[in-house]
Amino acid sequence: MQPRLGRLLLMATGVFSQGRAKISERTLRTDKWWIQPLITVGVLLSFIVYATWRAFEGAHYYAEPLISPFYSPCLSTTCVEGSSLLGTPFGHIVIFGMVLSPAFIILIFPLGFRMTCYYYRKAYFRSFWMSPPACAVAEPHAKYTGETKAPLIVNNGHRYFFYIGLVFNTLLTIDALLAFKNPQGQWGHMSIGTVVLLLNATFLWGYSASCHSCRHAIGGRLRHFSKHPFRYKAWTVVSRLNQKHQNFAWVSLIWVAFSDFFVRMVSLHPTWNKYFF
Amino acid sequence: MARTLKLRIWRGDDKTGGLQDVTVEANHGEVVLDIIHRVQATQMGDLAVRWNCKAGKCGSCSMEINGKPRLACMTQVAAYPEDETITITPLRAFPVIKDLVTDVSFNFKKAMEIPSLQMPEGLKPGEPRMQQVDVERSQEFRKCIECFLCQNTCHVIRDHEENKKSFAGPRFFIRIAELDMHPLDMLRNRKKTAQEEHGLGLCNITKCCTEVCPEHIKITDNAIIPMKERVADEKYDPIRWLGSKIRRREEVL
Numbered sequence: 266m267q268p269r270l271g272r273l274l275l276m277a278t279g280v281f282s283q284g285r286a287k288i289s290e291r292t293l294r295t296d297k298w299w300i301q302p303l304i305t306v307g308v309l310l311s312f313i314v315y316a317t318w319r320a321f322e323g324a325h326y327y328a329e330p331l332i333s334p335f336y337s338p339c340l341s342t343t344c345v346e347g348s349s350l351l352g353t354p355f356g357h358i359v360i361f362g363m364v365l366s367p368a369f370i371i372l373i374f375p376l377g378f379r380m381t382c383y384y385y386r387k388a389y390f391r392s393f394w395m396s397p398p399a400c401a402v403a404e405p406h407a408k409y410t411g412e413t414k415a416p417l418i419v420n421n422g423h424r425y426f427f428y429i430g431l432v433f434n435t436l437l438t439i440d441a442l443l444a445f446k447n448p449q450g451q452w453g454h455m456s457i458g459t460v461v462l463l464l465n466a467t468f469l470w471g472y473s474a475s476c477h478s479c480r481h482a483i484g485g486r487l488r489h490f491s492k493h494p495f496r497y498k499a500w501t502v503v504s505r506l507n508q509k510h511q512n513f514a515w516v517s518l519i520w521v522a523f524s525d526f527f528v529r530m531v532s533l534h535p536t537w538n539k540y541f542f
Numbered sequence: 543m544a545r546t547l548k549l550r551i552w553r554g555d556d557k558t559g560g561l562q563d564v565t566v567e568a569n570h571g572e573v574v575l576d577i578i579h580r581v582q583a584t585q586m587g588d589l590a591v592r593w594n595c596k597a598g599k600c601g602s603c604s605m606e607i608n609g610k611p612r613l614a615c616m617t618q619v620a621a622y623p624e625d626e627t628i629t630i631t632p633l634r635a636f637p638v639i640k641d642l643v644t645d646v647s648f649n650f651k652k653a654m655e656i657p658s659l660q661m662p663e664g665l666k667p668g669e670p671r672m673q674q675v676d677v678e679r680s681q682e683f684r685k686c687i688e689c690f691l692c693q694n695t696c697h698v699i700r701d702h703e704e705n706k707k708s709f710a711g712p713r714f715f716i717r718i719a720e721l722d723m724h725p726l727d728m729l730r731n732r733k734k735t736a737q738e739e740h741g742l743g744l745c746n747i748t749k750c751c752t753e754v755c756p757e758h759i760k761i762t763d764n765a766i767i768p769m770k771e772r773v774a775d776e777k778y779d780p781i782r783w784l785g786s787k788i789r790r791r792e793e794v795l
Contacts, residue, residue, distance in 0.1 A: 278701070278703050279702060280635075283556075284637035285637060286631055286634060286638040286644075288552065288561075292609045293606065293629050294609030295609065295626070296610075383747050387749050396697065397748065397750070400611075400748075400753050400754060401606065401609055401634075401695050403700075403701050404701045406701075409697075409705065411698065412745070413744060421774045422778060422779075423774075424771070424774065424779065477763070478771060485768050485771060486772060488676075488724075489676055490676055491675050491676050497675055
């Protein structure tokens with residue numbers, strides 16, 4: 266953005282305010298500060314496009330014993346036979362003449378967990394909303410109310426999405442354990458799909474365990490660690506994990522998409538799922 | 543002299559000003575503050591710059607070097623390529639007084655708005671006893687040297703002058719967190735005032751404060767987010783709120 270345009274958008278506020286040093290540029294940074302938000306936009310948009318397409322597709326999400334994490338738990342009567350771990354409490358839901366894909370019944374929860382996540386807030390506020398695009402780079406918005414008003418005030422409810430996320434992690438772990446069956450339903454087998462789903466569950470547990478709300482619930486809210494030695498110990502462990510929260514966020518996001526892709530490919534080409542034993 | 547350095551230094555006051563080109567010699571191992579002093583001694587006798595310890599501990603020489611908020615005394619000249627022109631400006635979130643000196647009194651006003659530690663009644667000096675595990679979280683925040691680089695880089699006030707009324711800034715969020723986590727602090731409304739008076743809700747966790755902190759304090763992860771979670775306990779979590787009313791465990795926590 267040209268300095269003059271930037272100044273116009275900022276309406277003489279921010280770094281162009283009265284009394285501040287008269288500098289016409291929005292930023293004087295000489296490094297490639299735009300690369301990081303650009304990569305973030307690229308990866309997140311790719312995920313959103315892929316996940317949306319897969320959610321609408323409503324097919325190829327189950328290849329016994331593997332189920333895509335985008336569709337688990339499958340709760341609709343439209344679910345493929347054998348894919349519903351918890352039964353089918355939802356019937357055919359038709360919206361705008363289209364049968365609602367089972368993915369839409371559940372995806373709001375993991376989506377909400379990630380949208381309210383303290384790490385992803387940094388990612389999307391910087392890269393999508395440019396508020397700010399990078400440190401010491403003036404943002405293009407004339408007004409800013411942060412997380413004090415709707416809809417962003419919902420971010421304060423991150424802990425509820427965290428709790429629901431634990432339920433999903435448990436179900437996806439069960440999915441991974443069920444992948445120790447073969448397509449005939451016999452236990453004691455292991456395939457590439459088993460490894461894919463096990464890694465998926467592991468990364469998701471890592472993402473949840475390193476969550477800031479988890480850190481707070483485990484012990485962060487205490488004033489006297491000395492009165493709660495076990496919670497203090499647990500808090501120190503979660504705090505160490507918390508330092509890697511960003512890594513868990515990306516790895517788990519990419520792997521959940523890959524797991525879905527793998528299940529889809531196995532559904533279309535069963536030979537993709539090679540069995541080790 | 544090891545190299546010839548090209549600089550652009552912002553000169554002016556609150557009414558007018560601009561970047562001026564300067565060429566100066568630089569020695570091995572010198573920091574940007576050394577260079578500014580050389581320019582002051584040889585070419586711009588009236589160049590205003592605030593500095594004190596030259597050891598990264600007083601927080602006086604905060605400025606923006608190639609657009610990044612930094613301490614001039616901790617910025618090695620050798621970190622910049624030989625052919626690069628180094629641009630030096632005052633902090634851009636605060637009113638400029640002259641050249642590289644800004645008026646940071648905003649921060650002192652905000653500091654005065656935060657009530658200090660409130661000890662339990664009847665506790666005399668010398669009597670308080672605390673265990674190390676109870677105070678070590680707060681100790682991280684005591685490393686703050688009040689350079690105000692975090693305040694300067696925070697877009698909430700850097701890009702929105704109007705928010706200065708209602709936003710204390712990251713430096714004071716770590717102060718509030720330090721007190722709220724203190725085992726002997728008896729003031730119970732710090733969470734409420736953090737949100738309603740000091741503007742904690744305006745922070746959108748973009749972590750620039752953490753990125754620029756010369757003391758490497760994990761401002762966002764260890765102070766702002768824990769405070770946001772504590773505020774959520776009281777203000778946005780009906781189950782926690784109800785539980786606190788029934789069990790009244792504040793003193794135990």
